[in-house]
Amino acid sequence: MPTAEITFLEAIRQALQRLLRERSEVVLYGQDIGSFGGAFKVTAGLQKEFGAARVFDTPISESAILGSAIGMATQGLRPVVEMQFADFMMTAVHQLLNNASTLHYRTGIAAPMTVRAPCGGGFGGGPFHSEELETFFCHMPGIKVVYPAFPADARALLYSAVMDPNPVVYLENKYLYRHVKEWLPNDWMPTPLGVARVCRPGTDAVVLTYGAMVHEALRAAEQLAAEDVGEVMVLDLRTLKPLDTDAIVAAVAATNRVLIVHEGWHTSGFGAELAAVVAERAFHLLDAPVGRLTAPDCPIPFAPELEKAYRPDAEKIHKALVELLEY
C-alpha cells in the first residue's frame, strides 16, 4: 500500500478533499478559506478543485456562518465551516448552544454540520488566539466534540464527524498542524467517533489526555520508562463527547493511578469532567487521588517565558507523574 509522510494539517486537508469528492452535499465555507486557503492553509487548493459554489468565503460574521450552517444542514447539505480561530466562535456560541444543540431534541430534525475550530497555544498567539474552549462545547447537549492528536485520527475522524447526523465541533490544535507528522497509507477508512485509544501501554499510572498534550504525555512517559521509574499508559481520548468512559475505567483498572492533562484552564475545564467520571465510576480502583495538570486560571500570556510556564508540557507532566507514582 503506498504511503506518504503527512502533517496533521495535510491530514485534515485530505479528509476535506475526499469528502468534497465523494459527497456532493458537502460544502466548505468560512473566512478567507477560498482562494487564499484559510489562515492556516488547511483548505489550500480546494476552491480551485471544487469551485466557488462548494468552497467559499464569507463576511466576518460568525453568527451568520454558524446559523446558516444549521439551516443548510436541515435542507440536504452537509456544511463544514471554519472558524478562523476557535476564540472567535465565542461571538456566536448561542447558535451552537441554543439552535444547533437543541434542534433534534425539539423537532426531530437532524443538522449534520461540522465546525472546524483551530485552537490552542504554544506559539506566541497571546490571549485571543490560543484559547482552549472544549469544556464549553462538551457542556452543550446535542453537540459532539472531536479532538484528534495524530494525523491518522485527524483524517479518519474528520470524515466521520462530517458524516455524523449531528452538529460536531472538530477542534484542531494549531501546534500540531506542522509539528506532527506520520507515515500514512494513501488509502484509509473513516474511524468511528467516541472511541479512545491507548497510544502507550503502561501499568503504573495512566494519563488521560487529548490534543497536543498527548504528545507531551508520551514524551514524559518515555522518559519515565527510560529512567526506570515506571510504565505509564497514555490514553488519547480522541472524542470528548461522546466520551469513551469504558476505556477510561479500563485504564484506571489497569493502572490505579490517574493524571489528567489538558491545555485549557483549570476550573471547570474538561479535566474536571474526567476527574468526576473517575471519581464516580472508578473510585474503588484508585490508589491515589486523581491529579489534574492543566493551564492555570489566567489568560494565555504572550511572552515565551510566561507562555512556557502557562502551558503544560512533558517536563511538567514528568514531574506530576513522579509525584503520583510516589504517592
Added chain:
Amino acid sequence: MPTAEITFLEAIRQALQRLLRERSEVVLYGQDIGSFGGAFKVTAGLQKEFGAARVFDTPISESAILGSAIGMATQGLRPVVEMQFADFMMTAVHQLLNNASTLHYRTGIAAPMTVRAPCGGGFGGGPFHSEELETFFCHMPGIKVVYPAFPADARALLYSAVMDPNPVVYLENKYLYRHVKEWLPNDWMPTPLGVARVCRPGTDAVVLTYGAMVHEALRAAEQLAAEDVGEVMVLDLRTLKPLDTDAIVAAVAATNRVLIVHEGWHTSGFGAELAAVVAERAFHLLDAPVGRLTAPDCPIPFAPELEKAYRPDAEKIHKALVELLEY
C-alpha cells in the same frame, strides 16, 4: 431591630436600592428595567426613585450592554446590568470571556461591573428561558461567580458583588424569586464573597450545592432525619468562583460521603469541578464514590411531566442520599 418578611426578589431589589443610595457611581441598565421594572420586576420603582440617568433601558443588544459596562467600569462608574434571561447572555459571551475576564491581567485596569442574570427552570420556561450556565462563567479566568440561595445572602452578596473591583456574574435563580422568603432585619451588612455556609449540620453525608437546589437538598435532609436514616449536612456554596474549597474539604472530613447536586447539565457542569476538587483534595476522606445528581444532558423540556423528570428535586436527592448512605 425591626424586621420584615421579604422574598428573594425583594432582597435583590433592596440591595440595588441601597447601592444606588449609597454609591453615586452605581448605574443600572438593561432591557425593560426602567419604568417597567424589568421582566421580573426586580428593579420596580428604582428608575422613579433615582432617575433615568442612573436606571435606564437599552436596545436589545447584549453585546453592547456588556461591552459598554466594561468601558464604564474602567472610567469610574460601577455598572450593574441585567440580562433579561441568563440564556440571552450567550449572544455576547465573548465580551465576558475575552474583554472583561482578561482586562486586569493584561492591563492592570479593574472593571468593577456586575452582570445580573436570571437563570434556572421549574416553571415551564422551556429550552430557552431556563438555562443554567454557571459552568461557562466559572471557566473564565478573571470572573467571579455568585449564586445565592436565600434572601439574606442575595441581599448581602449582591452588595459585595457590586463593590468588588472585578467583573462578577450574579446568578438569580428565578424559581427562588417568589418561592423563598425570610424574616430579615431592615439593617444589614454586606457579606464577603467566597465563603460557603453550612445551612444544615450533619455527620453522615454532605450535599454540596447552590441556588434552588439548596432548598431541595434541605427538604431531603429533613426527611432523612425524620425517617432516622441519617443526618445529612447541606453546604450552600453561595459563591462558585472563588470557591470555598476549605469549607468543602472540612465538610467531607466531617461526613466522608459526598453528593453533589445542581440544576444544570451533567457533562462539564459545575458539579464536575466540585467532584474533581473532592477527588483531589479529599480523596483520603471518602468512604464512597462521589455522586453527582444533576440535570441530564438534554435541552430543558417544557411539558411539566418532562421538566419534573429533568430537574433534580427533594425526592431525587432523597433517593440518591439513601443509596449513598447505604454504600
Added chain:
Amino acid sequence: MNRKADISKDAALAMLRCMLLARRIEERMVRLYHQGQIFGGVYTGIGQEAIGTATTSAAGPDDLFAPCIRDMTVHVGRGTTALTIFRQFLGRVTGPTRGRDGNVHYGEIERGVFSMISHLGAMLPVVTGGVMARRRLGRDTIGFAYIGDGGTSTGDFHEAINFAAVLDVPVIFVVENNQFAYSTPTSYQFRCKNLVERAAGYGIEGFTADGNDAWALRELVSKLAAKMRQQPRPVLLVCETLRMRGHGEHDDASYIPRELLAAWAKRDPIALLRERITQAQFATATELAALEQAVQTEVDESYQQALNDPLPDAATLTEGVYADG
C-alpha cells in the same frame, strides 16, 4: 376604494380564513391563560395577523420561513392545523415538539417552516442557510425571515442581512414594527425615522408597507417574490402595525397609550380584509358568517381533541438528544 383585484377569490378567502383561525386560537389561549389553565406563558399576534397571512399567501410551495413569536398566521398560512397548534401549546406528545416545547417555538419543516428559538435574530441566518441549500439543490426557494422592531437591535439581524446580501441569497427580511419591544417604544431601539433606511446600507432594496392591510401586502410581496426568483437578492420589508395586547398575557400593556390602541383597533386586519372581500364581491355576508362559524368549530373541536391527547411520558425524557447515525 376601487382597485384592480390581482387577488383571486380563493386567495382572498383563504387569507381571511387564515387570520380568523389564528385569531380564534389565540383568543382561546388568552382565555385559558387568564383562567389559570396554562403552564408557562401566552404570547399572541393579535392585530398583526395580516403579515404572516399575506406573505405566506404570496409565497411558493418550496419557500422557507422563520416566523417569530407573533406569527401564528405563518404557520396557518402554510397549512399547519389548529389541532397541531393546540397540541403544541398544551405540551402534548402528539404536537410538533412532542411536549419538549409548549410555546411559540414550533414549526413544521415539511411545510417549509423552521421552529424558532427565543434568541432574537438567531433564526435569520438559519433561514438564509436553508435557502442557500435548497437553491444549490435546484429548488426555486426564496426565504421569509420575520423579526420585530426590537429584534433589529441584535447583532444577528445585521450579520444575517449582510451575509444574505453579500452571498445573493433571496430572503425577504420582514420587520414587523409593532411599535413596542416588550415595554419599550421604538425610540429605545433605533433612531432612524423608518427602519427601511437600513436597506441602503446593505446594498439591497427596501420597502415599507401597511402591516394591517393583507390585500395590499400580498400584492407587494407577490411582486417582490417574483422578482427575487429571477434575480436572487435579499430585500428588506418593513411592515407597520401595533401590538394590541401585552408582550405576553402576564403583561397588561399599560405603557401603550390607550388612544394608540383605539386608533389601531379601527384598522383591525381582519375587518379590513373582510371589507375588501365584500367590496370585491367575493363573498356574501352569509358566506362570511359561514366561514366564521366553520373556523370556530374547527377551533373548538381541535382544542377538545388536543386536550384528550396524551402527555409526554417522563421515561422518554432523554430520547432524541442526538440523531442516530
Added chain:
Amino acid sequence: MNRKADISKDAALAMLRCMLLARRIEERMVRLYHQGQIFGGVYTGIGQEAIGTATTSAAGPDDLFAPCIRDMTVHVGRGTTALTIFRQFLGRVTGPTRGRDGNVHYGEIERGVFSMISHLGAMLPVVTGGVMARRRLGRDTIGFAYIGDGGTSTGDFHEAINFAAVLDVPVIFVVENNQFAYSTPTSYQFRCKNLVERAAGYGIEGFTADGNDAWALRELVSKLAAKMRQQPRPVLLVCETLRMRGHGEHDDASYIPRELLAAWAKRDPIALLRERITQAQFATATELAALEQAVQTEVDESYQQALNDPLPDAATLTEGVYADG
C-alpha cells in the same frame, strides 16, 4: 492647491512626526520579523497612518479611543512613546501589558486609549461605555472607535453604533476602509457602494473622507468633534485608504493587484502631508530632514533600550488575574 490653513504649524508638524514615528517603528518590526527575530506575528498600518494621526490631532485631552490593529498612530498621537511600543512588541515586563500580550493589543488608558482585544467589533461598545461614564462624571469626552471594512460585518459593529445612537453617546465610528479584510476585497464584506450609507439606518450623520490626507481629515474631524461636544450624537466616518502590506508579515498580499498598490503608493500619507507642510511654508527641507533624523534616532534608541529591558518572570504568571478588593 492653496487652502486656508486652519491647522497650526505645530499641529501640522506634530502630525508629520506622529506618522513618521509610527512608520519607522513598523518598518523596524517588519525587518525584525523577516530576520526571524520576532515571536508571534507582526501587523502594521503602513499606508494608513493618516487616520489615527488626524483623529488624535483633532481630539481633546479627555477623549477616549479604541484603536484597531493598524492604528499605531492613535497611540503615538496620544503620546505613547516609541519606547513603550517596543517594550510591548518585544514582550518586555516594562511594557504596558508587562509581556502578557506582545502584539497590537495594548493601550495607555491614562492617555485615553483602550487596549483592544482581537474580536473584531468588540471594542466599539467598550469605548461607548467609557464615554458614557466620563460624561456622567462631568467630563467633556467624546469617543473615537476604529474598525476595518471587514469588521463592519460583525454583529458588534451594528449593536454598538445603534446603542450609541439610541443613547446619544458622542462617538465617532471611524471605518478604515483599506479595501481588504485579510485576503478578501470589500465585495465579500458588503454590497452597498459606500459604507457611509449605513449612517442613515442608525439615524446619524455619515461622512466620507480621504483616509490618506491627514490635513483635510483633521479639518473635518475638528468640525465634527466640536459639533458633537455641543450636540452629543454619534457619527459614522468612512475613510478610504489601502492596506499597503499583507494582513500580517506572514502574508505576501499576492491577492492585492499590483497596480492598485502602485496607485496608492503615489498617495502615501506621509508624502502628502509633507507636501502640504511645504506648501504652507511651515518648515524648510532642512527642518524636515532634521525631524526625520530625530524620529529615526528615537526609534533606534528606543528599540535598543527596550531590548535591554527585562523579560517577565515566570513566577509572576498568575499575578493580577483579579484586581484586589
